[in-house]
Amino acid sequence: MSLVLSIALTHIRARLRQTLVGLLGVATGVGFSVMMAALMEGSQRDFVSQLVDALPHISVSDQRREPPPQPAEDAFDAVEIHGLTTPVIRPGIKNPYAIIASIESWLPGAVAPSVQSKAVLRFAGRDTAASVVGIDPRREPNVSKLATQIVAGSLNDLYKSSNAIILGSGLAKRIGARVGNSVTMVGGNGRTMSATVVALSRTGVNQLDENQAHTLIKTAQILAGQTGLVNEIRVRTHDAMGAREIAQRIEAETRYKSVSWLEANEDLLSAFQVRNFIMFAVVGAILLVASFGTYNIISTITHEKTRDIAIMKSLGMPARTVRRIFVLEALMIGVMGVIAGWALGYAMSLGMGQVEFKSPFMDATRLPILYSPTHYLLAGAVALAASAIAGFFPARKAASLQPVDIIRGAS
Amino acid sequence: MSLPATAPQGRPLIETRGVTRVIGGDIPATLVAGIDFAVQPGEFVAVTGPSGSGKSSLLYLLGLLDKPTTGEVYVDGKATSELSEDARAALRLSSLSFVFQFHFLLPEFTAMDNVMLPMRALGKLNDKEMQARALDILASLGLGDHARKRPDQMSGGQRQRVAIARALANDPLVILADEPTGNLDTVSSGQVLSIMRNLVDSSRTDHAKAIIIVTHDLDLAAKADRRVHIVDGRIEAPAPQDD
Numbered sequence: 001m002s003l004v005l006s007i008a009l010t011h012i013r014a015r016l017r018q019t020l021v022g023l024l025g026v027a028t029g030v031g032f033s034v035m036m037a038a039l040m041e042g043s044q045r046d047f048v049s050q051l052v053d054a055l056p057h058i059s060v061s062d063q064r065r066e067p068p069p070q071p072a073e074d075a076f077d078a079v080e081i082h083g084l085t086t087p088v089i090r091p092g093i094k095n096p097y098a099i100i101a102s103i104e105s106w107l108p109g110a111v112a113p114s115v116q117s118k119a120v121l122r123f124a125g126r127d128t129a130a131s132v133v134g135i136d137p138r139r140e141p142n143v144s145k146l147a148t149q150i151v152a153g154s155l156n157d158l159y160k161s162s163n164a165i166i167l168g169s170g171l172a173k174r175i176g177a178r179v180g181n182s183v184t185m186v187g188g189n190g191r192t193m194s195a196t197v198v199a200l201s202r203t204g205v206n207q208l209d210e211n212q213a214h215t216l217i218k219t220a221q222i223l224a225g226q227t228g229l230v231n232e233i234r235v236r237t238h239d240a241m242g243a244r245e246i247a248q249r250i251e252a253e254t255r256y257k258s259v260s261w262l263e264a265n266e267d268l269l270s271a272f273q274v275r276n277f278i279m280f281a282v283v284g285a286i287l288l289v290a291s292f293g294t295y296n297i298i299s300t301i302t303h304e305k306t307r308d309i310a311i312m313k314s315l316g317m318p319a320r321t322v323r324r325i326f327v328l329e330a331l332m333i334g335v336m337g338v339i340a341g342w343a344l345g346y347a348m349s350l351g352m353g354q355v356e357f358k359s360p361f362m363d364a365t366r367l368p369i370l371y372s373p374t375h376y377l378l379a380g381a382v383a384l385a386a387s388a389i390a391g392f393f394p395a396r397k398a399a400s401l402q403p404v405d406i407i408r409g410a411s
Numbered sequence: 412m413s414l415p416a417t418a419p420q421g422r423p424l425i426e427t428r429g430v431t432r433v434i435g436g437d438i439p440a441t442l443v444a445g446i447d448f449a450v451q452p453g454e455f456v457a458v459t460g461p462s463g464s465g466k467s468s469l470l471y472l473l474g475l476l477d478k479p480t481t482g483e484v485y486v487d488g489k490a491t492s493e494l495s496e497d498a499r500a501a502l503r504l505s506s507l508s509f510v511f512q513f514h515f516l517l518p519e520f521t522a523m524d525n526v527m528l529p530m531r532a533l534g535k536l537n538d539k540e541m542q543a544r545a546l547d548i549l550a551s552l553g554l555g556d557h558a559r560k561r562p563d564q565m566s567g568g569q570r571q572r573v574a575i576a577r578a579l580a581n582d583p584l585v586i587l588a589d590e591p592t593g594n595l596d597t598v599s600s601g602q603v604l605s606i607m608r609n610l611v612d613s614s615r616t617d618h619a620k621a622i623i624i625v626t627h628d629l630d631l632a633a634k635a636d637r638r639v640h641i642v643d644g645r646i647e648a649p650a651p652q653d654d
Contacts, residue, residue, distance in 0.1 A: 002536075006524075007517075008530070010517075010519045011519065014518075014519035015518075041427070071503025095433060230418075308518075310515075311515045311517065312532075313500070314474075314476055314509055315503070315509075315527065315528060315577075316500045316501065316502075316503035317504070318497045318500045318501070319497070320497075402477075402586040403476055404476045407471075407476070407515075408467070
């Protein structure tokens with residue numbers, strides 16, 4: 001064993017109480033940092049994941065970002081036309097299945113048609129506004145998690161009845177309907193049709209669960225009063241984070257407005273950036289405070305070892321060796337503290353993961369925790385760097401001591 | 412007994428030429444004033460003098476713990492004033508060693524670890540060789556059974572003998588002792604003195620060492636080969652018989 005390591009180890013073993021205090025300081029800093037990061041990023045990821053799971057990654061609607069050019073504008077380049085009424089355009093995406101086939105030819109993911117319509121659900125004498133989404137039960141599981149979010153019945157039950165409807169669990173609760181009940185749907189054009197509740201779905205996002213219902217595409221088309229209507233193409237990509245680029249390509253190819261989930265929730269994601277900044281500031285502050293603790297301990301050890309330092313130097317030990325001893329001591333305390341901190345952070349994260357959390361926006365759930373090696377490595381690296389710095393300055397001071405000054409005083 | 416104050420002729424192990432040490436800022440104090448002093452191999456030299464006369468300061472200059480304001484210190488013929496701190500430390504480690512009034516052992520280490528410390532710093536021997544040598548030295552000083560004890564488990568005399576063992580670890584040319592018996596009872600003082608005397612005597616045949624001892628103890632000084640008396644930072648010759 002090297003001289004420096006041997007002396008550092010002996011100091012650490014002999015000053016067990018101080019070593020433990022220093023170690024606990026680092027461990028607490030690392031532990032709380034890991035737990036905080038796991039909690040903050042866990043909750044963020046959980047929220048985003050619910051958001052992504054609840055909705056398709058890209059929604060291609062029958063809207064356009066810019067109104068289509070007037071035919072006269074196409075015909076006469078030099079003419080500026082005012083006051084023309086936009087021609088009435090039949091709602092829906094033109095040739096939807098051709099577009100779907102085109103997208104499917106290159107998309108890493110899946111595509112499904114749907115019909116978005118508004119309706120009033122009438123049950124037990126009460127009217128409740130709802131968003132009725134017509135879907136294809138064979139394609140839908142490829143673009144959303146609806147099939148796994150069914151809590152009563154199944155997605156394929158839509159085929160069981162001529163006008164079947166799946167109600168969001170919150171919506172069913174609001175109107176008091178259960179599976180097997182018959183509800184009346186009133187479309188935007190006043191068309192009325194009766195539907196049988198065949199299943200209930202729950203996404204976990206209250207806003208959706210309380211307002212959304214699903215039917216077959218054909219049922220939604222009848223409700224909207226337009227045969228063959230497909231006003232939304234739902235897209236799910238293999239890489240949710242790459243949805244923005246794919247949406248841009250789809251829009252460029254089809255000219256229909258394609259909105260990725262990232263674009264739809266831009267405000268929310270910006271808020272997460274602020275939240276992340278706050279998280280790193282808090283975690284950094286915790287580690288900084290822990291570093292002051294380490295500095296304090298190493299300074300105290302160094303101060304108490306002044307006479308020993310003088311002796312080591314009088315024996316002929318070079319200043320750099322003395323410096324290394326105390327930096328190594330700080331690093332050893334740091335390493336032990338980091339390991340203990342990782343264990344503490346993991347245990348606290350596990351504990352926090354058991355806490356039930358009631359969100360006003362979602363179902364009751366446990367606190368979401370993200371176990372990421374990055375958190376552990378980052379907290380460990382910062383704590384080790386802080387320990388090294390905390391050890392360096394007292395070590396430098398120790399190494400610069402003149403042994404004669406100490407020996408004269410001590411003799 | 413009157414001891415000679417001048418050194419025998421030959422190449423000295425350690426030598427000062429016109430060494431002066433001045434400290435302080437606004438009101439400077441001269442600790443050592445132009446001392447010329449040389450110690451030959453196999454010599455046991457006692458440095459005596461009243462408190463504050465500059466004995467210990469001279470010892471620290473000789474041991475390269477301090478730098479002279481003017482003059483030069485030679486160790487085994489090598490001038491030292493222009494050497495870097497690291498080079499002085501290396502020379503101290505290989506050629507010089509100290510025994511202080513207080514033992515200055517590292518409290519957390521065993522006697523053997525303390526003795527091995529200079530050897531480990533020098534790095535010439537492997538672990539087994541260092542342990543064997545440390546045990547040999549401790550045994551030769553009657554501390555064979557105390558090798559695994561820490562300083563707080565030993566008596567004052569035993570601790571001082573461990574300090575002497577540590578000073579012998581790297582087989583130095585010169586041992587510099589500053590009141591080594593100052594904190595010891597009569598019996599322990601006698602033991603320490605006799606050890607030092609034997610060290611010099613036994614080394615005369617092979618790899619001769621020198622011991623320079625700063626002391627107030629006239630009995631101890633009387634057992635030296637030569638006595639140098641210092642007053643106000645200067646050597647007074649011939650040395651008086653008492654202080």
